[in-house]
Amino acid sequence: DTAVSQTPKYLVTQMGNDKSIKCEQNLGHDTMYWYKQDSKKFLKIMFSYNNKELIINETVPNRFSPKSPDKAHLNLHINSLELGDSAVYFCASSQAGGRFFGPGTRLTVT
Amino acid sequence: QKEVEQDPGPLSVPEGAIVSLNCTYSNSAFQYFMWYRQYSRKGPELLMYTYSSGNKEDGRFTAQVDKSSKYISLFIRDSQPSDSATYLCAMSDGSSNTGKLIFGQGTTLQVKP
Numbered sequence: 001d002t003a004v005s006q007t008p009k010y011l012v013t014q015m016g017n018d019k020s021i022k023c024e025q026n027l028g029h030d031t032m033y034w035y036k037q038d039s040k041k042f043l044k045i046m047f048s049y050n051n052k053e054l055i056i057n058e059t060v061p062n063r064f065s066p067k068s069p070d071k072a073h074l075n076l077h078i079n080s081l082e083l084g085d086s087a088v089y090f091c092a093s094s095q096a097g098g099r100f101f102g103p104g105t106r107l108t109v110t
Numbered sequence: 111q112k113e114v115e116q117d118p119g120p121l122s123v124p125e126g127a128i129v130s131l132n133c134t135y136s137n138s139a140f141q142y143f144m145w146y147r148q149y150s151r152k153g154p155e156l157l158m159y160t161y162s163s164g165n166k167e168d169g170r171f172t173a174q175v176d177k178s179s180k181y182i183s184l185f186i187r188d189s190q191p192s193d194s195a196t197y198l199c200a201m202s203d204g205s206s207n208t209g210k211l212i213f214g215q216g217t218t219l220q221v222k223p
Contacts, residue, residue, distance in 0.1 A: 043213040090153055098144050101153035
């Protein structure tokens with residue numbers, strides 16, 4: 001029983017394309033997040049939603065647009081992909097305390 | 111200066127050694143401190159969670175927080191090859207749930223049999 005799941009696991013695409021990553025959590029948590037991990041393993045918050053409401057929106061290009069249809073789902077759509085978007089994107093959820101992370105989506109932009 | 115500093119390593123130790131992993135931080139408002147373990151090509155998993163200063167022990171793992179020095183540590187006793195992973199410290203100032211969680215860069219640990 002996967003607590004936080006993401007699809008796809010791997011995504012290889014060309015510059016300029018638009019792509020989406022989906023996330024679902026079955027933990028009943030109210031808060032969900034998107035994090036970006038670069039090649040140096042540095043994890044950085046991108047967005048946070050609490051009960052479908054956006055509460056953290058870091059300095060992220062507006063090509064990135066999160067959407068939360070309900071509190072168990074948080075999707076990330078990326079327009080006009082650039083080489084610098086290549087990274088691992090992690091979805092996470094929390095209720096109180098630490099974050100529970102998904103397995104990650106490895107995005108490669110060529 | 112980064113808010114959270116962590117030596118990326120790599121750190122290589124023999125099996126059975128005591129491992130000490132550390133982070134320093136600059137924001138005195140941080141109150142919630144965590145350690146995550148991340149295996150290669152996996153998501154981070156929460157190992158230890160502490161609030162404010164003090165020690166917390168869980169099996170072979172001990173987390174220490176010294177707010178006066180702005181320094182946190184994770185000790186691993188009797189290290190095993192299965193402990194080989196990247197260890198990330200993380201901390202938050204306000205609400206542990208909705209506040210921003212700031213991560214260190216992670217320390218890569220290798221435990222050799």
